[in-house]
Amino acid sequence: MDIQQIEQNTFGYYQAGFHCAEAILQAITEAFGAKEQANIPNMASAFCGGVGGTKQDICGALTGGLMAIGVLCGRQTPDKDLRDVKALASDLRAQFLAEYGSTQCQAVLNKLGQQEHAMKCKALTAHVAGVLAQLLLEKGLAL
Numbered sequence: 001m002d003i004q005q006i007e008q009n010t011f012g013y014y015q016a017g018f019h020c021a022e023a024i025l026q027a028i029t030e031a032f033g034a035k036e037q038a039n040i041p042n043m044a045s046a047f048c049g050g051v052g053g054t055k056q057d058i059c060g061a062l063t064g065g066l067m068a069i070g071v072l073c074g075r076q077t078p079d080k081d082l083r084d085v086k087a088l089a090s091d092l093r094a095q096f097l098a099e100y101g102s103t104q105c106q107a108v109l110n111k112l113g114q115q116e117h118a119m120k121c122k123a124l125t126a127h128v129a130g131v132l133a134q135l136l137l138e139k140g141l142a143l
Contacts (some may be wrong), residue, residue: 050105
């Protein structure tokens with residue numbers, strides 16, 4: 001699987017009815033071998049549309065990506081070092097912010113402009129999945 005396929009899978013999950021956070025979490029964890037993890041994608045269900053559909057908080061695509069980082073690289077014991085997870089999360093956030101100007105759902109929607117059937121959100125979510133996949137590959141995770 002390559003980054004383009006991850007983007008296509010993310011878009012496909014969104015198109016099939018999952019929302020932004022669910023779609024990216026599902027596609028990334030599948031691509032990097034964690035699809036058997038419990039509670040994927042339902043652990044992301046409350047994060048759609050800026051948390052609960054309010055559009056007031058963090059974009060669901062970014063939230064789902066951050067959750068995928070946690071699933072793939074997070075710790076299960078409190079003594080594990082968090083530097084790598086924090087660096088990945090910070091890098092994803094920085095790239096998102098540089099591209100979209102904000103991490104807030106409504107601000108991102110305003111930048112995207114008019115859309116039908118959330119097509120621009122679907123494309124954004126797929127793109128963020130590609131960015132995250134590249135970051136994970138650079139950190140040494142294998143597809």
